[in-house]
Amino acid sequence: MFSLSPKEDKFFELFRTTAEIACEAAEKLIEYMSGEEFSEEKNKEIKDIEHKGDKMQHEILKQLNKSFITPFDREDIYAISKGLDDIIDHIEYAASRFIMLNIDKATDEARELGELIAKCCEEVKNVMEEMKSMKNSKELAAKIIEVNRLEEVGDRLSRKAIKELFRSDKPVLEIIKWREIYEALENTMDACEDVANAVEGVVMKNA
Amino acid sequence: MFSLSPKEDKFFELFRTTAEIACEAAEKLIEYMSGEEFSEEKNKEIKDIEHKGDKMQHEILKQLNKSFITPFDREDIYAISKGLDDIIDHIEYAASRFIMLNIDKATDEARELGELIAKCCEEVKNVMEEMKSMKNSKELAAKIIEVNRLEEVGDRLSRKAIKELFRSDKPVLEIIKWREIYEALENTMDACEDVANAVEGVVMKNA
Amino acid sequence: MFSLSPKEDKFFELFRTTAEIACEAAEKLIEYMSGEEFSEEKNKEIKDIEHKGDKMQHEILKQLNKSFITPFDREDIYAISKGLDDIIDHIEYAASRFIMLNIDKATDEARELGELIAKCCEEVKNVMEEMKSMKNSKELAAKIIEVNRLEEVGDRLSRKAIKELFRSDKPVLEIIKWREIYEALENTMDACEDVANAVEGVVMKNA
Numbered sequence: 347m348f349s350l351s352p353k354e355d356k357f358f359e360l361f362r363t364t365a366e367i368a369c370e371a372a373e374k375l376i377e378y379m380s381g382e383e384f385s386e387e388k389n390k391e392i393k394d395i396e397h398k399g400d401k402m403q404h405e406i407l408k409q410l411n412k413s414f415i416t417p418f419d420r421e422d423i424y425a426i427s428k429g430l431d432d433i434i435d436h437i438e439y440a441a442s443r444f445i446m447l448n449i450d451k452a453t454d455e456a457r458e459l460g461e462l463i464a465k466c467c468e469e470v471k472n473v474m475e476e477m478k479s480m481k482n483s484k485e486l487a488a489k490i491i492e493v494n495r496l497e498e499v500g501d502r503l504s505r506k507a508i509k510e511l512f513r514s515d516k517p518v519l520e521i522i523k524w525r526e527i528y529e530a531l532e533n534t535m536d537a538c539e540d541v542a543n544a545v546e547g548v549v550m551k552n553a
Numbered sequence: 554m555f556s557l558s559p560k561e562d563k564f565f566e567l568f569r570t571t572a573e574i575a576c577e578a579a580e581k582l583i584e585y586m587s588g589e590e591f592s593e594e595k596n597k598e599i600k601d602i603e604h605k606g607d608k609m610q611h612e613i614l615k616q617l618n619k620s621f622i623t624p625f626d627r628e629d630i631y632a633i634s635k636g637l638d639d640i641i642d643h644i645e646y647a648a649s650r651f652i653m654l655n656i657d658k659a660t661d662e663a664r665e666l667g668e669l670i671a672k673c674c675e676e677v678k679n680v681m682e683e684m685k686s687m688k689n690s691k692e693l694a695a696k697i698i699e700v701n702r703l704e705e706v707g708d709r710l711s712r713k714a715i716k717e718l719f720r721s722d723k724p725v726l727e728i729i730k731w732r733e734i735y736e737a738l739e740n741t742m743d744a745c746e747d748v749a750n751a752v753e754g755v756v757m758k759n760a
Numbered sequence: 761m762f763s764l765s766p767k768e769d770k771f772f773e774l775f776r777t778t779a780e781i782a783c784e785a786a787e788k789l790i791e792y793m794s795g796e797e798f799s800e801e802k803n804k805e806i807k808d809i810e811h812k813g814d815k816m817q818h819e820i821l822k823q824l825n826k827s828f829i830t831p832f833d834r835e836d837i838y839a840i841s842k843g844l845d846d847i848i849d850h851i852e853y854a855a856s857r858f859i860m861l862n863i864d865k866a867t868d869e870a871r872e873l874g875e876l877i878a879k880c881c882e883e884v885k886n887v888m889e890e891m892k893s894m895k896n897s898k899e900l901a902a903k904i905i906e907v908n909r910l911e912e913v914g915d916r917l918s919r920k921a922i923k924e925l926f927r928s929d930k931p932v933l934e935i936i937k938w939r940e941i942y943e944a945l946e947n948t949m950d951a952c953e954d955v956a957n958a959v960e961g962v963v964m965k966n967a
Contacts, residue, residue, distance in 0.1 A: 407961065407964060408964065411964045411965050411967065421628075421835075442919070445923065446919060446922050446923045446926065447922075447926050448923070448926040448927050505649070505653060508653050508654075509652065509653045509655070512653065512654050512655040512726075512730075513655050518725050518726050518729070518932050519926075519932050519935065521726065521729075522729060522932070522936060523926070547614065550614060550615065550618045551618050553618065628835075712856070712860060715860050715861075716859065716860045716862070719860065719861050719862040719933075719937070720862050725932050725933050725936070728933065728936075729936060754821065757821060757822065757825045758825050760825065
């Protein structure tokens, strides 16, 4: 039987909590895009969630430096922690663009990407949950693959949206703005995939 | 005499094979830009080459985790493997922009950058070939410098192309599209330089 | 009492010298933006400063490979050295955009961001100075926080400038150019923050 000491266990708890913060940010992004108007308050709420993410990363770093034993390589704990924080930063970045670029209303494609981001964050949270028992988890590999699949769906969707944009008769400024939004949303999916790949690397190392 | 065990040797083989895939992608990019029209099929071919690159990186990671002895630091093997894969990703990214941004025909500058990318990939492949005998290679340093030189030529070329673009009387949308293409091509050269620099770091460490 | 051997000490000297080069580049950027016209010569001067930065990073790498004992983890020395070089690269990148994008004259916001970058680089230099005595420095934490604070001021300023830009009646091409300039300047502040955060990580590890 493989079991973790409470001290090692805490890293998985911290990862899961950070992933939950990412889910919270993604849900806010969906809410934010669903309205008729972008509200500065909702924007600020996402910014506040981002600060919670920063604090978690700081906490993980602190625990890392206090720990003599870690459940896996320190550099990987650091990378996963940073990767989770990056997801949240990307959500905040994407959300903040709407008001910044003077956009009125989200397109259907942007909303669809928002839904995909939320699903992807949810799956990243599941990955963190399963990681705790990575030596005998039967679900972990499937969940990692699911993050990769969602990212690919998102990539195709954003590429299609940009392709249509550049063939539309929209004013140039509109094209530029939406091109930037789609890219920011797609980069958020990439950040999710990066975390899943980092976990996959850890699993391979410890196989 | 310095000699590698077959097990250590395999990493250099895998690097060289990945570099060859990068060369293949670069050649396709040239073909793709040389035509009168951008074909979705050729685009897909480059995407398929990218998937081959992903598989190689996965294979290197697998070998890395199975190996007790590695020819140099694990983190450097990982970095070079990731760097080679990044070159291929950048080529795919650049190629996919043409159809996405609704571009009709490549400019001479884009084609020149394509040629430079192919030369750069070829030189990266030579670097990988020479790396195998890095302790007594007389050619390795020169090949690394050549990658750096090619990147600098590419940087000057893309900066010049962008400078002329912003002084032209082209429609704004054209300017934006080409600005993005030149940047994507230049980033591909940067990715080649990153690999060369990573190899240089390994050589210095093991001098 | 904690004291460094001369050999360990040299890394802090090299860091401080690189930070000084960043300050020099930032001062040139301010000069460059203050004039009525962007001069190719001043642009070249910044490019030359960038080359000095590259040489310093190379020197640090060389020293790292010659040293059996280092004042803290090798990977962190590498990261800080690369981070300092990145600041200089970002300054050069930002400066080179003005002529490239055919911009006539810097806006007040761009100049303000230039001043913030210079202050930030100055503070990074102070961080490097204090780092030498990190075990008993009373100033180091405050200086790291100051870099973070300056970055946040810069972030708010650049976001505000972009927000106003997209609500102005400026021609689309002007909007695009300035959006890119503000982003390049903001990325430079981010690069300063990254170095401060890397130092904070080292301090935590060695607490």
